[in-house]
Amino acid sequence: MPTDTPQPNFVLVRPQMGENIGAAARAMWNFGLDRMRIVAPRDGWPNQRAVAMASGAGRLLDEAVLTPDLPTALDDCAFTFATTARPRGLTKPVYTPEEAMKEAHARVQAGEKVAVMFGPERAGLENEDIAKANAIISVPVNPEFASLNLGQCVLLCAYEWRRAAHAATPMEYELAGTDWASAIEVEKLSEHYEDRLSDAGFFFPEEKADSMKTNLRNLWSRMPLTRADVQTLHGVLRQMVRWKERG
Structure with missing residues (x-):
């Protein structure tokens, strides 16, 4: 059985x-979608080539809804x-895929059934098919080579659905x-370096010492340091001092 997760239906037309x-x-299941x-x-159903290519996502094909025509596939969908x-x-x-899946997510969360249609590989959806849709998704591709493979187009929309539904963190x-x-911890690291650099005569001439120390503290504050980083930097300085003393 398909999962209970609210989601759109991906409709492969002819x-x-x-x-x-x-x-x-495979693309759908990569991003948690299973309503196909x-x-x-064209080649009938079931199709062994589809099963072989689906690999671990074969369950989606077993549970896919097969319909003879587009109106039947869309009959329970509100958008x-x-x-x-x-x-x-x-x-x-x-819409772009990103904005379309944001809109789809809002509608699905409101209880609507949403469908996303994908056309046949040779020429895509016919105008008669598109006339049944409420909106268009257009991928901003190279205009000199605009044709997308069916799997690629499904992957793009499935990825954007996942981003919309799970609020992916842009960077972590x-x-x-x-x-x-x-x-x-950063303060103690700064003090350690200031003390050892003072011993080494780094803060010279004396009238520039304060500004040099401020610049050094500013350097530490700009770094996204972890505790492991701090421990490493303390260790580096201690070893350099030991090495100097042995010399």
Whole structure:
């Protein structure tokens, strides 16, 4: 059975190659989606090439809803997006994948059933198909080579759905078993370096010593130091002093 996670239905309209259906299933499951609907696949269903390409995502194909036509696939959906790379002369709102999946997420959270249509590999969705959609998703691709593989297009939309649904952090640190250094730890490190540099005659001439110390403290404060970093820097300085004393 599909998961209970609220999500859109990805509708493959008249897909031609089993391998691409399998690739679409893998792309969906990579990002936690498992509601696939397949409209009139060219090579019939089930399709062993799709199963082979799906690899660990074969469950999606087992549970996919097969329909003979597009109206049947969309009959319970309140809002539908159509993916297309070409202008179609139809008056509809046009979204990027990112904005479309934000809109899809808001609608799904409000209890609506949402569908995202993907066209056959050769030429994409027909105008008759797109006329049934409420909005268009257009990927900002190279206009000289605008054709996207079915699996690629599904992957893009599935990725953006995951970002919208899980509020992905744009950047984060992997602290690898340590933690950020506290202010007092950085202060003690700064004092350690100031003391040893003073002993070495670094703060010269005397009238510039205060500004040099301020610059050095500012350097430490700009660094995102971990406790492991602080311990390492203390150790480096101690070893350099020991080495000098042995000399």
